[in-house]
Amino acid sequence: MSSLIRSETLLYMVLLLLLQNSYGPVGAINHWILQDDGRITQKIDSPFLLREPHNLVTFLDQIQHNDYVEQSYLKLKRQRKLIAEHLRYSKQFSEDLVLQAERLQPHLGAQTQPMQNLINSLEALTKQTSKMYSYLELVKDELKEFRKLKTQITQHHEKLIQQQVPLASRQLDEKVNNEDLLKRGQYCSTRTFSRTEDPVLFCDFYSDMQMRLDGKDVDLETLERDWQLTSESVLNQVTNLNVQQRMNLEQIKAMRAKKAAAAASAKSKKVTPVSLAIGDIPDAKSNDT
Secondary structure, eight states: OHHHHHHHHHHHHHHHHHHHHHHSOSSSOOEEEEOTTSOEEEESSOOOOTTOHHHHHHHHHHHHHHHHHHHHHHHHHHHHHHHHHHHHHHHHTOSOHHHHHHHHOGGGHHHHHHHHHHHHHHHHHHHHHHHHHHHHHHHHHHHHHHHHHHHHHHHHHHHHHHHSOEEEEOOOOOOGGGGGGTTOEEEEEEEEOSSOOSEEEEEEOTHHHHHHHHSTTSOHHHHHHHHHHHHHHHHHHHHHTTOGGGSOHHHHHHHHHHHHHHHHHHHHHOOOOHHHHTTOOTTOEEEEO
């Protein structure tokens, strides 16, 4: 409403100036202009004549433009005020919702305490589950290493069996103290050392190592199957409790990589040949019998 009254006032002033310029001298004419800051000032000796109507059109357009600018400024001012209030209330109510509820209604503290205990229990369970998951990953790596070593030992043992010819199966009298020797193959070989020329007879039960490798006490497939089932069970429990996203898997992977690097460096420093571990004699000549 105020802008409309101001527009009518300015239009009335313009009409008065036009009438004054129509009947007054043309040499020196005084008229009014609208500045950028909204003030109306007087300009002396300006050719504001009827034969230049574009000056009047520009003057009226400037008045309308200033009205638009004023309305836009007021709108932006209101929006800025709303934004400031929103930020102030957001900062004020950014604290924990449970604390707000307890502050507004103190009797809710007893009702919210079980939920808080559940949250604390879930956090502790998340830490324990992450630790268990890291142990499972470590067991997986150890199983892979165990399978590799078992393959190497088996290959070396088969090579020994090919070199050493089993004589016979020892069928002794069935006594209690000889039960561990029944149904076991025996391999023997004569070896001549470089120091002497007398042959030396070496005999051993080749099935002892094979029985340990193939026995149920060390079953690699069973260990891997148990590891797989345990891993799936742990992951299912984490998923059902909706705490899987809170597990710091990156930290677990970094810890596992660190342990693997430490184990690799330790193995590189200390290497024990398999041939020495099973009693191979490198400087002896073997004559199978």
